[in-house]
Amino acid sequence: MSNNRYPEEFKIEAVRQITDKGYSVADVSRRLDVSVHSLYAWVKKYGPEAEKHAAQTEEQAELKRLRKELQRVTEERDILKKAAAYFAKQSD
Template sequence: MAKRKNCPEEFKRDAVDLVYSSPDRTLTDIAHGLGIHLETLRKWIREDRTRAHAADGGRGADMTPDEKEELKRLRRENARLKEDNEILRKAAAYFARETTR
């Protein structure tokens, strides 16, 4: 039995982004290049599509494919920026605490 890897969320997002940005490559090729199983990559893509569908409340039918991709990109960027802000907030609190000692 193969050992399960717990991949970071950022790796998963980057893998899905790679699939969307590489229409000329097969899923098999991308999965092999990333060192993951094909079905794992398919699962991540399904999860991303489900998240995107839930995030727009199922209203994506009236959007063009380019608008949908832009919205996905902006939402991912927003999530990353929120993570960065949280890290910076914690770092600032740590350094403020250290300078008062």
């Protein structure tokens, strides 16, 4: 297998051969001299369920961002609680 960069049109046509024309991934891989792994990635990106995968990826990124923000805010809250307790002790 070669280590080439392929144009987007080539990738879309390869995916079309798998999804529309019914060729197997292995068969298309051999004929186009492209790795099976690359073809599966292209099917995921350009195939009929590409929008679904893109939405899931966006949701996962948003979930990761929100979890990180929650962790930061929780740590800030804990620090503020400790500071409030410290200053309450000092005022007595």
